[in-house]
Amino acid sequence: MSHDPAGDDQHGHHDHSHLEGMELKVRTLESLLVEKGYVDPGALDEIVETYETRVGPRNGARVVARAWRDPAYLERLRQDATSAIAELGFTGRQGEHMRVVENTPEIHNMVVCTLCSCYPWSVLGLPPVWYKSAPYRSRAVSEPEAVLAEFGVTLPEGKTIRVWDSTAEMRYLVLPERPAGTEGWSEERLADLVTRDSMIGTGLARAAGEVS
């Protein structure tokens, strides 16, 4: 199996999906084992879920923390997120074409995608198990408030929710609102407030009091 580093991008220009390499192998064996009753998909998800926050370094948290502290960096992130993220040394096969969508007092952003191959895991970490499910995708689009409520997120009345659909060409990073009471915090300390869910919009950043 050869892997052309530019291959993923080229695939992005086709209009259908691709399954390649290890992702294909894993899906193949897993589906056979589930079909034969050797594997309970629920139990498998549970094991993955236990560790889902542990994929790679949570690079996106650093990006968010930098943007909170440094207005010039925030501006570069708005203009060209891909390059601004690469500035911190974060590049990866999955993270190339990034766009940052900013939460504001008026707007809350959330991101959906049904394919883990669209998910910028080098920036965000491992996708949550439910993220790939068809019901999440369709409900996030049709009733985003209800989905957010299930995640324990209640937004102030009148706030607009924007739902973004990741594609192979464009992957999104939600820039959560900076929590109150964090003035003067170091980048490292701020990064601890940035959860994976806050970067896909199914959560908010932790409050200042939630970390020591």
Add this chain to the structure above:
Amino acid sequence: MTAIEALRAVPSIPRRDDAPIFAEPWEARAFALAVHLNERGLFSWAEWAGRFGANLRANTEAGECLTYYEVWWQTLEEFGEEKSLASSTERARRAAEWREAAARTPHGQPIELRRSGSAG
């Protein structure tokens, strides 16, 4: 054997604190599959650690052509074959089905196998 016990029994698993670190999502899936098949009693963890360790050494001697979790996966496929869980013939056929399913799925839609005989 819990995942934590499994980790301790295979000391070389890349980890931070008491949790494994994965470079890509499929690696987490591969890790979970081995832990789960062991929980279901299809092989003992000593058996897994023994074979995986041998494969890892062979890979090192061969110049580390495979990554850590590629060797992990090689071990899973070997066990699948030897314990008659899924043969290489079955895997080849299923992989072709998944490729076809991906090719007929517009980007952004979930890729699903179309099973013959199932309604809809």
